[in-house]
Amino acid sequence: EAEVAQSPRYKITEKSQAVAFWCDPISGHATLYWYRQILGQGPELLVQFQDESVVDDSQLPKDRFSAERLKGVDSTLKIQPAELGDSAMYLCASSSSRAGGGKTQYFGPGTRLLVL
């Protein structure tokens, strides 16, 4: 069964360093999402892509975060510079754009980031 892939699974970095996370959605899924999940909270949307275009990045801290999905397939989320408050789980999800099934999101295993 096809799954969303993410790497790395864990990342430890020092504050002010740059970090990058990678996501490969389920093949054929046009919509890709990046979420941040702080311990004890639910996932919060950072950015949504439809193919290679950003649909919504209103919750993305653009002074330090960037996201791209250049060919409309896999995606990279970058933080530069990382801050202590960025420690969290970063989740990637994808969904089909087909009517009826488009709202079901399939999640990756996440990347747990620890900023020291």
Next chain:
Amino acid sequence: AQRVTQPEKLLSVFKGAPVELKCNYSYSGSPELFWYVQYSRQRLQLLLRHISRESIKGFTADLNKGETSFHLKKPFAQEEDSAMYYCALSGAGSYQLTFGKGTKLSVIP
């Protein structure tokens, strides 16, 4: 603004007892509601969505627009139901999900 509230952080029940995980939402239009579940060491996955009106693993949830609730219920809890449960909302015409903070269900043998 849309919001999802799960009032219980932790719910402990004995095996065989009924389970109800509460979810209330705030949304001005007609939302679509979901329950997602995360078992230990597994990824977040869809459990059920209100438009499907189906029972998954014995769980059901009914959307009550008058009370703006979408509580998750199961008549007899099993140990394998122990997990983190998240209620989520999607607005009309949107594919985005707004999640609650989650409820950890612990089923005591």
